[in-house]
Amino acid sequence: MNDEFATLKNIKDATFSEEQSTSDDVKGRYEPRRYPQVIKYMGSKAAILGFIGSELAKVHADGRPFVDLFAGACAISGGFGHVSKVISNDIQEYSAVISSIYLKRAEKIGNFDIIALASKIAGANLALIPKGTQYTPNTTLDEFNKVERANRDLLNRDFSHSHHLFTRVYSGTWWSAEQCVWIDAIREVLDDLLAKGKIEKSDFDFGLTCLMHSMAYTSQGTGHFAQYRDAKNIKGMADINKYRNASLPSIFKRKFDLLLEWNLQNVIDLEHEMVSMDYRDCLASIPPSVVYADPPYAFVHYSRFYHAMETIVKYDYPEIQHVGNKIVKGRYRVGRHQSPFCIKTKVKQAFIDLFDGVKKSDSDLLLSYSNTGMINIDELMQLAEATFGETYDVWFDHMSHTHMTMGRREDRSRTVRESLIMARKK
Numbered sequence: 139m140n141d142e143f144a145t146l147k148n149i150k151d152a153t154f155s156e157e158q159s160t161s162d163d164v165k166g167r168y169e170p171r172r173y174p175q176v177i178k179y180m181g182s183k184a185a186i187l188g189f190i191g192s193e194l195a196k197v198h199a200d201g202r203p204f205v206d207l208f209a210g211a212c213a214i215s216g217g218f219g220h221v222s223k224v225i226s227n228d229i230q231e232y233s234a235v236i237s238s239i240y241l242k243r244a245e246k247i248g249n250f251d252i253i254a255l256a257s258k259i260a261g262a263n264l265a266l267i268p269k270g271t272q273y274t275p276n277t278t279l280d281e282f283n284k285v286e287r288a289n290r291d292l293l294n295r296d297f298s299h300s301h302h303l304f305t306r307v308y309s310g311t312w313w314s315a316e317q318c319v320w321i322d323a324i325r326e327v328l329d330d331l332l333a334k335g336k337i338e339k340s341d342f343d344f345g346l347t348c349l350m351h352s353m354a355y356t357s358q359g360t361g362h363f364a365q366y367r368d369a370k371n372i373k374g375m376a377d378i379n380k381y382r383n384a385s386l387p388s389i390f391k392r393k394f395d396l397l398l399e400w401n402l403q404n405v406i407d408l409e410h411e412m413v414s415m416d417y418r419d420c421l422a423s424i425p426p427s428v429v430y431a432d433p434p435y436a437f438v439h440y441s442r443f444y445h446a447m448e449t450i451v452k453y454d455y456p457e458i459q460h461v462g463n464k465i466v467k468g469r470y471r472v473g474r475h476q477s478p479f480c481i482k483t484k485v486k487q488a489f490i491d492l493f494d495g496v497k498k499s500d501s502d503l504l505l506s507y508s509n510t511g512m513i514n515i516d517e518l519m520q521l522a523e524a525t526f527g528e529t530y531d532v533w534f535d536h537m538s539h540t541h542m543t544m545g546r547r548e549d550r551s552r553t554v555r556e557s558l559i560m561a562r563k564k
């Protein structure tokens with residue numbers, strides 16, 4: 139089991155980001171706002187926004203946008219979307235959808251009861267699901283695994299209704315068939331409202347984000363979608379069964395109400411933009427900005443860990459990866475993105491391209507650094523200095539003791555120090 143996997147298991151359902159601590163000089167303008175988080179995300183920077191705010195204050199010039207170049211679950215949009223225009227980018231499309239709830243107002247979706255609309259569709263589609271796929275609270279391991287297999291067998295069935303992607307491909311994996319029917323039904327309602335012009339794109343993305351949240355918190359997995367768990371013993375079965383019986387529509391509804399209240403009270407549209415590009419293309423498209431870069435620092439690809447989020451957003455009935463003629467257990471999309479930051483032979487050039495792109499756009503840079511063995515800090519600093527050259531000041535900052543102790547209690551014993559490589563045009 140790799141370290142990231144272990145760390146991810148410890149991520150709690152933080153409904154709201156922590157109260158963030160910033161030093162006195164940053165109080166006010168660069169103080170991160172509290173915002174509701176939506177999915178558990180590997181490498182999320184939600185817990186260190188106070189530190190990032192202090193550093194932003196050192197380089198930000200009025201009128202320049204913040205570019206969150208590897209936005210992930212969008213801590214920057216959540217924390218700083220009220221301070222300045224944000225351009226939120228990530229190669230994964232789900233990230234642009236999540237950032238929308240922090241950056242764009244969802245004015246119309248509150249006019250609709252999404253769950254009431256979806257329940258009509260789900261009711262009809264549940265009737266098409268064969269007997270033997272229902273989970274019961276008290277069961278033996280053998281019976282439970284029989285139900286699991288019956289759920290997974292839906293992969294071999296033909297469905298003729300318009301929205302059946304999750305029901306067919308993911309029943310009995312991270313979700314039960316019943317939960318998958320709900321996932322498809324909610325997506326169908328959102329598609330229909332958008333197609334009929336009853337809601338705007340921001341409302342659609344808002345609904346989709348609530349759906350991602352309810353998928354994340356009913357999943358029987360460990361916080362991502364690299365592998366689902368098998369019930370090997372009674373204890374494992376009991377834990378998986380808790381998730382199998384969780385109500386996806388209830389979790390959706392709860393988050394929907396909470397997020398909508400936050401969105402309408404907090405979101406100011408400062409002409410924010412949400413994009414889904416490779417970081418090099420994004421850098422080639424931006425005006426002079428402050429770029430916050432938080433690239434992956436491990437061998438594992440986000441496109442594998444979060445493929446199910448990408449698929450609910452694209453909803454494109456993707457081809458699923460096979461080995462030989464057998465479908466892979468994780469049911470990954472074919473043609474997933476392979477990040478150069480996660481490939482040992484490409485990582486150095488990936489950073490050179492990053493520094494070069496920032497320089498060519500006349501921007502300043504805050505680069506989060508994690509010491510995970512992909513590239514060491516001395517080498518990275520040398521690359522930064524060589525690429526930025528004489529016209530930039532390049533330096534390295536650690537998270538201060540104050541930031542560490544004022545964070546969550548468990549942060550007090552953190553051994554990994556958060557650090558940033560900074561580059562500012564002279």
Ligand SMILES: C[S@@+](CC[C@H](N)C(=O)[O-])C[C@H]1O[C@@H](n2cnc3c(N)ncnc32)[C@H](O)[C@@H]1O
Pocket residue numbers: 179180181182183184207208209210211212213214227228229230233415416417418432433434435440441477478479
């Ligand atoms: C460490 S995570 C970012 C976490 C984020 N700062 C947060 O707080 O949620 C790194 C992100 O880089 C994205 N990524 C990987 N390769 C990329 C590329 N070539 N271009 C743009 N984004 C990429 C991944 O999809 C992932 O979301």
